[in-house]
Amino acid sequence: MKIKAAVCREAGALAIEEVELAEPKMGEILVKMVASGVCHTDAAARNLFIPAILPMVLGHEGVGIVESVGEGVTELAPGDKVIISFPYCGECDYCREGHPYACEDSFHLFFHGKYKDGTTRITGADGTEIGSLFGQGSFATYAVCDASSAVKVDVSVDELKALCSLGCGIQTGAGAVLNRMAPRPGTSLVVFGCGAVGIAAIMAGKIAGCSTIIGVDIVPSRLELALECGATHVINGKDFDDVPAEIRRICGGKGAHFALEASGVPALGLQMLDSMRREGLAVIVSVMGDQRMNVLIENQIMSPSVTLAGIVEGGSNPKVFIPELVRYYKEGRLPVEKLAKYFKFEDFEQAFEASHDGSVIKPILLF
Ligand SMILES: NC(=O)c1ccc[n+]([C@@H]2O[C@H](COP(=O)([O-])OP(=O)(O)OC[C@H]3O[C@@H](n4cnc5c(N)ncnc54)[C@H](O)[C@@H]3O)[C@@H](O)[C@H]2O)c1
Ligand SMILES: [Zn+2]
Ligand SMILES: [Zn+2]
Incomplete structure (x- = not known):
């Protein structure tokens, strides 16, 4: 045809x-x-x-x-x-x-x-x-x-239009949190990059019951939306010389239990590692092309017992996870x-x- x-x-x-x-x-x-x-x-x-x-x-x-x-x-x-x-x-x-x-x-x-x-x-x-x-x-x-x-999916055509990014971007951010991190209620999550993927991760952090959810970006309107979607704190990267220090301060001096890199900027991946609590889990979902991240393994990973992980499409099985996301959407939580x-x-x-x-x-x- x-x-x-x-x-x-x-x-x-x-x-x-x-x-x-x-x-x-x-x-x-x-x-x-x-x-x-x-x-x-x-x-x-x-x-x-x-x-x-x-x-x-x-x-x-x-x-x-x-x-x-x-x-x-x-x-x-x-x-x-x-x-x-x-x-x-x-x-x-x-x-x-x-x-x-x-x-x-x-x-x-x-x-x-x-x-x-x-x-x-x-x-x-x-x-x-x-x-x-x-x-x-x-x-x-x-x-x-x-x-x-x-x-x-069982939704109206108008709802269907709003749900298209459940197929990729929303599934990626929400899945990284709900499928890969599976945070316990009361834990802390920091999200670098408040685009569709990052904001979905923030919504998912709220669904999971994280008590501290920090969004990092450099676009004020995106930070405002992050607050509307569940972030308890936001950080404009342009306003701080030491973003990890500010994250550790917000997280009671220790750092975040969970973190997501969704900006695609390698320097933010390194900031993420410096923002972790001991035994924290840091997940990268962004595409960085052939750029490298210059990780200091001993200080940033081994000694603090931090895990650095990558994941595609939020670790999702779409036939299982998308209906779950549609349910959250219908409940007004996504x-x-x-x-x-x-x-x-x-x-x-x-x-x-x-x-x-x-x-x-x-x-x-x-x-
Ligand atoms: N792993 C996967 O399966 C998968 C799936 C979908 C998307 N992705 C990737 O995830 C990433 C995020 O996707 P998106 O659609 O949300 O993109 P996006 O461009 O909407 O979001 C990126 C955000 O990072 C912010 N940012 C850029 N530079 C920054 C800096 N120096 N400091 C702070 N914030 C900064 C931008 O302002 C923007 O809000 C992309 O790299 C995309 O290709 C991966
Ligand atoms: Zn995509
Ligand atoms: Zn296969």
Whole structure:
């Protein structure tokens, strides 16, 4: 079928083209897109900060309505509302153990544009094969994805629009806290970078009952939103020479039990390590490209018995975790609508710019 899709053919460029989308194959579904979030990772792929293989339809936070299903799909049917999350092979040891975020094939399935069978689903007007980011390519009027990535949800179409980033950014931040850290009530959490991922972590810290939740950023409007979403304290990095000292002061002189790096700035990763309480758990979810973090292992990790961990997609099993997040949303405990600003599909450049300049936390394209 003919669809409209935003195709990246060279680094930095993105343009809407009319392209041909194949029918869903075995185990796949065709989704009529309702909305798609714009994640920082779309910008990273567009700029080849991540080595994506072009040409590619970007977008990986799609929500929509199932139009048709391929052979063998029984858990989804036409008319179902779905949130599309990340792809995974389903067959490696990690997938079989219920840890699809750690799938051996994830880098390939996320960034090389191909589906599990090694082929693409989109053909350009000039006959070129076009890949789909995250086996999804949600910046398009329709997309094909694997049924294992799509989660059926019982919400209105308006709610569905606000929930697109549950598929990636919100799941990443909330999952890092609820799945990886699993903080006990009364513990402290510090979050570096109050974008969609960081704010989701702050909301999750509140859900988990953390009694001290500190948001660090340099954009005042993001710090205000962090306070609205559950932070008990915020720190503007521009106002302090020694951010870790301020964090330790807030945390009763000892430092934080848990911390998340969601800014993508290596220097903040190091500040995070200096902010930890002994035996603390520091988690990195941000993309830092080929930049390095110059960790002083003995002082920052070994001697204080600190754990430094990384995790993809919040350590989530989307079929289990996304329904849990939708439940929190319905209870008013995950107010993701506060992060959203809507743009028409054709205004995607404005959406990217609004994310880049910090004025909008979660730009959402509507189809
Ligand atoms: N691990 C995963 O599976 C996964 C999934 C989604 C996103 N990500 C990554 O997570 C990161 C966060 O994503 P996002 O969508 O929230 O991005 P974002 O750009 O909206 O958020 C980053 C925040 O960091 C802040 N920041 C930048 N420099 C700073 C500094 N020097 N001091 C303090 N704050 C600073 C920015 O103001 C911004 O609020 C990105 O790197 C993204 O690529 C990872
Ligand atoms: Zn796998
Ligand atoms: Zn993402």
